[in-house]
Amino acid sequence: MTLRSLRVGFFLALRYLKRSSLWTSLLVMVIMLLTFLNVVVVRGVLVGLPVGATATYAREYAGDILITALPDQRHIDRSVLVANTLSSLSGFKAYTGRYLTAATVHANFQELPKTGHLADTVTVTAVGVVPEDEDTVTNISGLMAEGRFLTDTDLKGVVMGDQLLEQYAGGGPESGGTPETSGTLENVHPGTKVRITINGITGEYTVVGVLDGKVGENARRIFMHEQQLRSILNRSEDKKDEIAVRLKDGVDNVAWRDAFKNLGMVNYATIQVPGEAQGHFLDEVTQTFSLLGDGVGFVGVVVAAITVFIMIFVIALNRQKEIGILKGIGINRLAIQSSYVFLALFYATVGICLGILLLYFVIAPYIAVHPIDFPFSDGVLVAPLFDTLIRSLVLIVTTLFAGYLPARMIVQKNTINAILGR
Amino acid sequence: MQFWDVSMDKPIIQTVDLVKRYQVGEVVTKAVNGVSIEVYKGEFVAIDGKSGSGKSTLLHLLSLLDRPTSGQVLVNGDDTAHYSRPRRVDIRLNRFGYVFQDYALIPELTALENVMLPYFMDTGCLHDCLHIGEGLLERVGLKNRLHNRPAQLSGGEQQRVSIARALVNKPEVFFADEPTANLDSDTSETIISIIEELHQQGITVLMVTHEPQFAQRAERIITMSDGRVV
Ligand SMILES: Nc1ncnc2c1ncn2[C@@H]1O[C@H](COP(=O)(O)OP(=O)(O)OP(=O)(O)O)[C@@H](O)[C@H]1O
Numbered sequence: 001m002t003l004r005s006l007r008v009g010f011f012l013a014l015r016y017l018k019r020s021s022l023w024t025s026l027l028v029m030v031i032m033l034l035t036f037l038n039v040v041v042v043r044g045v046l047v048g049l050p051v052g053a054t055a056t057y058a059r060e061y062a063g064d065i066l067i068t069a070l071p072d073q074r075h076i077d078r079s080v081l082v083a084n085t086l087s088s089l090s091g092f093k094a095y096t097g098r099y100l101t102a103a104t105v106h107a108n109f110q111e112l113p114k115t116g117h118l119a120d121t122v123t124v125t126a127v128g129v130v131p132e133d134e135d136t137v138t139n140i141s142g143l144m145a146e147g148r149f150l151t152d153t154d155l156k157g158v159v160m161g162d163q164l165l166e167q168y169a170g171g172g173p174e175s176g177g178t179p180e181t182s183g184t185l186e187n188v189h190p191g192t193k194v195r196i197t198i199n200g201i202t203g204e205y206t207v208v209g210v211l212d213g214k215v216g217e218n219a220r221r222i223f224m225h226e227q228q229l230r231s232i233l234n235r236s237e238d239k240k241d242e243i244a245v246r247l248k249d250g251v252d253n254v255a256w257r258d259a260f261k262n263l264g265m266v267n268y269a270t271i272q273v274p275g276e277a278q279g280h281f282l283d284e285v286t287q288t289f290s291l292l293g294d295g296v297g298f299v300g301v302v303v304a305a306i307t308v309f310i311m312i313f314v315i316a317l318n319r320q321k322e323i324g325i326l327k328g329i330g331i332n333r334l335a336i337q338s339s340y341v342f343l344a345l346f347y348a349t350v351g352i353c354l355g356i357l358l359l360y361f362v363i364a365p366y367i368a369v370h371p372i373d374f375p376f377s378d379g380v381l382v383a384p385l386f387d388t389l390i391r392s393l394v395l396i397v398t399t400l401f402a403g404y405l406p407a408r409m410i411v412q413k414n415t416i417n418a419i420l421g422r
Numbered sequence: 423m424q425f426w427d428v429s430m431d432k433p434i435i436q437t438v439d440l441v442k443r444y445q446v447g448e449v450v451t452k453a454v455n456g457v458s459i460e461v462y463k464g465e466f467v468a469i470d471g472k473s474g475s476g477k478s479t480l481l482h483l484l485s486l487l488d489r490p491t492s493g494q495v496l497v498n499g500d501d502t503a504h505y506s507r508p509r510r511v512d513i514r515l516n517r518f519g520y521v522f523q524d525y526a527l528i529p530e531l532t533a534l535e536n537v538m539l540p541y542f543m544d545t546g547c548l549h550d551c552l553h554i555g556e557g558l559l560e561r562v563g564l565k566n567r568l569h570n571r572p573a574q575l576s577g578g579e580q581q582r583v584s585i586a587r588a589l590v591n592k593p594e595v596f597f598a599d600e601p602t603a604n605l606d607s608d609t610s611e612t613i614i615s616i617i618e619e620l621h622q623q624g625i626t627v628l629m630v631t632h633e634p635q636f637a638q639r640a641e642r643i644i645t646m647s648d649g650r651v652v
């Protein structure tokens with residue numbers, strides 16, 4: 001009996017669909033499509049921000065593996081040995097070694113006598129790198145906002161992180177700061193000469209480029225040739241501070257890290273994958289964002305429920321007389337109610353299928369090619385298929401109830417009153 | 423002995439002091455006011471009376487489309503007051519056929535589908551059994567209108583589809599509320615002769631009409647006035 005009722009309901013739903021106006025159906029499906037995108041894509045984008053941040057962090061700074069000093073040491077112990085061991089493991093592709101030190105950059109030293117201003121200076125982290133190595137690992141020359149990255153002959157050249165410059169980071173006179181207190185340098189461009197003081201030794205350098213990275217670590221760094229930096233610091237090659245390692249495509253960096261640690265390297269350095277190196281902060285951000293996304297998704301589901309409810313309510317209300325007739329000729333309630341539920345399910349399913357197609361064949365590929373440009377990350381879209389299917393299922397179940405309720409309400413009306421329209 | 427025989431032959435439908443009251447604001451209308459009638463199996467009964475005398479209301483009560491304010495409707499001697507809703511629906515599906523005054527077809531369905539719907543509900547058989555609906559529509563002279571939707575049919579044609587639908591589950595009782603209203607006399611005649619045919623096949627027929635010449639065709643006439651049988 002139940003099955004037969006459902007069959008009759010399905011039959012009626014098919015006829016309603018066949019006879020309903022194309023535009024109304026399209027409208028309803030588009031609403032379901034938008035609801036789906038709201039429930040799946042908005043969350044995907046939100047979660048994609050921190051996930052994208054990690055990806056950016058790895059791409060522009062940490063590589064696939066980041067090696068730093070042990071917590072109780074100033075530099076990576078036995079850097080040369082560590083670096084040489086890298087290539088003994090398969091999957092290794094390239095590395096860049098970095099030497100870090102504090103430095104002060106003084107920008108307006110040439111005009112200072114004329115203007116009478118105080119010195120325009122910032123304190124920074126100076127990084128010494130082999131330009132070619134750094135570029136191989138982080139593709140840094142592609143991240144220039146202005147100018148170019150260092151070359152092997154640029155012993156007196158320097159690349160500035162964009163957050164050090166007033167034109168990128170603000171803090172100039174317009175925003176109420178003075179050059180001396182702003183934390184940024186004014187009027188510094190490729191070609192500008194700056195004085196850099198490291199370890200008490202001041203030298204004059206030419207800015208060759210400005211780095212427009214998204215990674216906080218780079219934004220307030222200056223890059224110099226490692227030979228230059230090491231000679232000022234009088235530091236040996238065995239005292240690197242960071243080694244960023246690039247692995248071959250498709251190599252699992254967690255497994256690689258463990259293998260590398262097991263080679264005894266764990267005694268000399270801290271060896272981490274980017275997620276660890278970035279710390280728990282981003283994990284928490286990811287969690288918060290996914291919670292936020294779930295919240296948005298929940299609101300989306302509620303809105304979907306209300307939309308479906310109203311839609312079916314209106315459709316059924318318009319057919320009150322017909323519902324009365326059906327009851328009058330002996331069609332049972334289950335059959336009548338299920339016809340509206342099937343109708344709602346049809347709209348929802350088509351909307352969701354369109355949504356899934358749109359998501360995986362248009363939106364996801366598009367965002368993959370054109371990441372959403374956020375200041376701290378290139379936002380990606382996180383929407384694993386399984387997750388999406390679960391969410392779709394939630395939407396469908398919601399639709400089921402949201403379609404059933406109004407149908408039930410209207411079917412309950414007195415038969416003869418419905419038929420006679422009173 | 424004769425008395426005994428008659429009581430053996432229980433009425434297929436019987437009412438006892440049936441009342442249906444409507445209240446609109448302060449005004450109380452007794453649309454049906456203490457009606458006690460008996461209809462026997464195979465009878466052809468016409469119900470006539472002035473407009474507003476309660477004919478339709480009575481037919482709704484008899485066919486279990488509506489519930490009385492008080493009094494009883496007995497089907498085969500069984501009081502229906504305690505019948506559950508699904509049971510009433512099932513009786514309407516299987517044992518009663520009802521032709522509404524305004525045809526009451528489902529606009530999205532074709533003539534054939536309209537006719538087949540109660541059969542589909544009852545048996546679960548639709549496409550394989552379409553010949554049953556075709557036969558019925560042929561019988562009411564609509565062989566060429568199988569796939570027209572109600573909007574593509576004339577009033578008389580819709581009325582005949584409605585009759586075919588009422589017959590598809592082989593009802594014991596056939597109700598018709600003014601089946602000839604709004605129809606020209608030729609079409610009315612066709613419809614009345616179809617109904618007479620049903621009666622001849624042994625179906626119990628209850629027909630509301632306010633046209634004396636059609637009421638005359640029945641075996642018995644129940645005349646209503648102000649909610650009472652006179
Ligand atoms: N829902 C209602 N509320 C209030 N009064 C009603 C309602 N339905 C019917 N009535 C009243 O009950 C009375 C009987 O109505 P009914 O429809 O049974 O008359 P009828 O004999 O079928 O008339 P007609 O020949 O015009 O169809 C009328 O006076 C009508 O106004």
Ligand SMILES: [Mg+2]
Pocket residue numbers: 477478479
């Ligand atoms: Mg009437």
